[in-house]
Amino acid sequence: MFAKRNLIRSGAKAQALVLDKKVGTFASGGGRTGLKAIVTLGYLGNWANAGDPLSCKYELRVRFEDGSETEISRHVRGVNLAWVPVGSLLPVRYDPADRTRIAIDESALKTQRQAQRDDVKADALARGEQALAATTEAPSSGRGGVEPDLPQVQGVSAAADRRARKQQARANRERQKARKAALLAKLDRQHEQGLLSDEELADRKARILGSG
Numbered sequence: 001m002f003a004k005r006n007l008i009r010s011g012a013k014a015q016a017l018v019l020d021k022k023v024g025t026f027a028s029g030g031g032r033t034g035l036k037a038i039v040t041l042g043y044l045g046n047w048a049n050a051g052d053p054l055s056c057k058y059e060l061r062v063r064f065e066d067g068s069e070t071e072i073s074r075h076v077r078g079v080n081l082a083w084v085p086v087g088s089l090l091p092v093r094y095d096p097a098d099r100t101r102i103a104i105d106e107s108a109l110k111t112q113r114q115a116q117r118d119d120v121k122a123d124a125l126a127r128g129e130q131a132l133a134a135t136t137e138a139p140s141s142g143r144g145g146v147e148p149d150l151p152q153v154q155g156v157s158a159a160a161d162r163r164a165r166k167q168q169a170r171a172n173r174e175r176q177k178a179r180k181a182a183l184l185a186k187l188d189r190q191h192e193q194g195l196l197s198d199e200e201l202a203d204r205k206a207r208i209l210g211s212g
Contacts, residue, residue, distance in 0.1 A: 007103045011093030012065070013194055014102075018086050019071070020059035027052045027079070053082040062092055062102055072102055080110040091193065108193060115189040122182040129178065133171050183208050 027050050055077045063069050076082050081104065084090050091108040095101040184205060191201045 003101075004103050007095060007101060008093050008105060008107070011101075011103065012096050013105070014062055014064055014092050014094055015089045015194065016058075016060040016062040016072075016092045016102075016104075018058055018084055018088050018090055019061055021084075021086050022057045023053040023082070024055040024057070024075075025053070027054055052079050054079055056082040058084070058090070058104075060090065060092070062094070064094070064099065070099065070102075074102075074104055076104060080113055081106060083113055084109070089195065112193055115186075115193070118189075119182075119186050122186070126175070126179050126182060129175050133168075133175065180208055 055075070058074050058076065059071070060074060061069055061071050091105040091112065093103050093105050187196065187201055187204055187208075190196045191198075196204070
């Protein structure tokens with residue numbers, strides 16, 4: 001156990017592709033006691049939705065920084081470790097002097113899970129903001145399709161239309177600004193997790209900042 005902790009703390013970083021996954025147990029208490037069930041398997045105090053995997057066996061292909069690869073199997077316990085789907089990348093640590101010693105980077109994986117949840121929340125809020133803005137309609141210049149007869153009423157209606165268009169344009173700019181901020185924050189998290197290099201981070205940020 002001490003050796004594993006040292007490996008996770010000071011081992012070299014790498015990424016592993018999830019080739020296959022066999023779930024051992026699922027959270028089932030939530031179906032009886034409410035929306036969520038406390039997970040006592042693995043890490044006490046972590047929460048899972050009913051149906052979330054609590055333990056599984058991963059088949060992984062690890063790629064080292066020199067480009068070489070190896071395939072391994074690992075059993076994990078706990079909702080923060082068993083959530084990664086097939087086809088996704090999973091952070092690992094290894095001993096450069098003995099590449100058979102490979103451990104799943106539990107702390108990084110927990111951070112990755114939280115970042116994914118934050119991304120889902122940010123995307124949902126962005127969609128909600130767009131839907132909310134779409135409910136705002138510019139006021140009609142007349143009633144029942146008939147233009148007002150009085151010039152002063154026409155002037156008031158035209159001014160109201162201009163104000164509505166300005167408000168809509170301002171709302172669109174704010175939504176675009178919020179969307180870009182969420183995308184930039186997502187890139188920073190991926191960079192911290194080692195999923196993006198410095199060059200990839202700079203390139204993707206430039207494309208986001210340069211988009212309309």
